[in-house]
Amino acid sequence: MSSPATGVAIIGAGLSGLTLALALHRQNIPCVLYESREASLDIGGAIMLSPNALKILDALGVYKNISPLGHNFEKLYFHSDDDKPVDDFVFGSQEKHGYKALRIYRFELINVLVSMVREAGIPVEYQKKFDHIVSESSTSVTWAFADGSTASAKLLVGADGIHSRVRKHLYPDLTPKFTNMIGVTAAVPRAQLQADPNYPLPVTIMSPKHAKAPSARARPRWMGRAAEQQGLVHRFSARRQRRLPPIVANAVSNIPLKGINLWPFYLVPKLDTWAQGRVVILGDAAHAIPPTAGQGVNQAFEDVYTFAGIVAKVQQQKPSDDEKEDAARIGKALKNWQQGRQARVDRVLDLNDKVNKRRLPDAVKAGVFEPFDLDWLYDVDFDKMIAEWAA
Ligand SMILES: Cc1cc2nc3c(=O)[nH]c(=O)nc-3n(C[C@H](O)[C@H](O)[C@H](O)COP(=O)(O)OP(=O)(O)OC[C@H]3O[C@@H](n4cnc5c(N)ncnc54)[C@H](O)[C@@H]3O)c2cc1C
Incomplete structure (x- = not known):
């Protein structure tokens, strides 16, 4: 059975999906989460959050709940195999970037996000596996779940991770490549x-x-x-x-x-587009960032915050009588959003390369490293970006 078109439907209640729900809620945009598992995917271990993401989590009211749960630090240290200091990498700074970095168990972060989503009254439907898009009109998109039921929304967002099923709608032949690592x-x-x-x-x-x-x-x-x-x-x-x-x-x-x-x-190749009609992908579904600079989920949080901001800005603009014109307006804003986000992801990939080079045995032996510029990464005004992309 098909339910009526709600605001935004989010496929995947992982870190991106849950945070997107909070970001949309903050903008008074109704949303629903659909998760294929019985609970959000927790692959274990800990993740490190840098000031760019912590600024976003602070704006969403999450930071105050997670900061006491993890290890707050400023630098990552790199030692040789005989435990001698070789290099370090600033991951946060209270003084310079407004936040220390935070290393937190993934399950702790998920638990906080899930309880905040619950408190906000955002519906989450578990064991609902997205399967395929059924149809799109000028006002809504309809899709099917693996159990045969269907649902509709104004926008459908695939926050369903690196093996995204929603991405198949945009790129039917794309399969992530295992690197043998x-x-x-x-x-x-x-x-x-x-x-x-x-x-x-x-x-x-x-x-x-x-x-x-x-x-x-x-x-x-x-x-x-x-x-x-x-x-x-x-x-x-x-x-x-x-x-x-x-x-x-x-x-x-x-x-x-x-x-x-x-x-x-x-590996997922660089994608030309993250949005097609009323279907959007973000987080790991849109860009699988190698782990070197620790920016995978940090960039996903940038995606969700700016996406929610863009949708809100477009909704605030005066609606036209013409549905096609409104659809074109959101399409244009999402194109700007994707290009702006891709530019930052590209810089992160470049940073990854630089960090990788510093870890090569010859570089470690020489012990001379060029300083990094990380201000562009950590000191960023997301609201200004949103205003520019939506204009
Ligand atoms: C060991 C490890 C350490 C990491 N450390 C860091 C770190 O320090 N810093 C950092 O920035 N990043 C780190 N990352 C990367 C980070 O974990 C990912 O970038 C992040 O999990 C991406 O979140 P996501 O919500 O986009 O995807 P996911 O976490 O993969 O969540 C996707 C969700 O969608 C659900 N789903 C999938 N398919 C469907 C479907 N068809 N229908 C409905 N639901 C579906 C899944 O069950 C899951 O709950 C690390 C990753 C790993 C594995």
């Missing part, structure tokens, strides 16, 4: 590190060696099997036998199997 992360209690209280954290201790990743074909089976994950834990622990800095040896000395997270790296 997997990040393996695990959380252990800080006490287990037995580190000096002044030891700088968060730290990355860089190994000059690269581990071999399983083949793309083998990956899904390999990732799913508990026995294989157990093997992975043993491999880590075996490294203790070699000469590793004590902090690393301690960290891997006892990894609970349940605490292991596997993060396969996929």
Whole structure:
């Protein structure tokens, strides 16, 4: 059965979808969330938030609820394999950028967002898997769920992650490419590190060696099997036998199997458009940003805040009698939004390249690094951007 066209329908109640719901609610735009799972996807581990995203979360009332739950810090530290300082990277600064960076468990952030969405009275329908677009008119879009039901809205936003189903409407043949690289992360209690209280954290201790990743074909089976994950834990622990800095040896000395997270790296090519008619994609669905500069979800938060701002601005403009003219107006504003957002994502990709180069063994050996300009990333006026794109 089809329900009547609501304001904005959001596919995916992950970090992008939940935050988008709060951003739209703040602009008095009605929205509904549809999530394929029983609960929002929590792939485990922690994420790091930088001032550009924290400014947005502050405006949405989220920051005050999450700041006490995580580790507030200013710099990421990089050490050599014998635990000597090599480089650092400013991830936040109270004094310079208004916010310290925040490292927080993903489940804590999701829990806060879910409870704020609930308090705002925004409907969330779980176990509703988007399947395909059925039709579009000059005023609404209608789609089908995997269970055969349909629904309609004025706008449909795919916030359904890197393997986005909504993106298939815009790019039917696009499939994300597995890079044969997997990040393996695990959380252990800080006490287990037995580190000096002044030891700088968060730290990355860089190994000059690269581990071999399983083949793309083998990956899904390999990732799913508990026995294989157990093997992975043993491999880590075996490294203790070699000469590793004590902090690393301690960290891997006892990894609970349940605490292991596997993060396969996929690539999505740069997309020409994130909006077609009344269907829009954002967050990981629109741009899968490699993890080097830690900007994946930070950029997703920029997408959702500016998207909600653009929709609100267009709605505030005087409506015309002609539906086609109104549709063209939102189409033009969304094009400006996407181009402006893509320009920032491109700069982040460029920053990723620069950071990657600094991590190469020769660069580490030389120990001479060009300073970064991060002001453009952290000190940004989103409301000004929105006003320009909507004008
Ligand atoms: C280990 C790890 C560490 C990371 N650390 C950082 C970090 O420090 N900083 C940073 O900025 N980024 C980080 N990232 C990247 C960040 O996690 C992603 O950018 C972010 O999760 C993207 O959010 P999203 O909501 O767009 O997508 P997702 O988190 O993938 O959420 C998509 C949601 O849509 C739902 N869904 C999917 N398909 C459908 C469908 N057909 N119908 C309905 N619902 C559907 C899913 O169930 C899910 O709930 C990290 C990622 C990983 C894996």
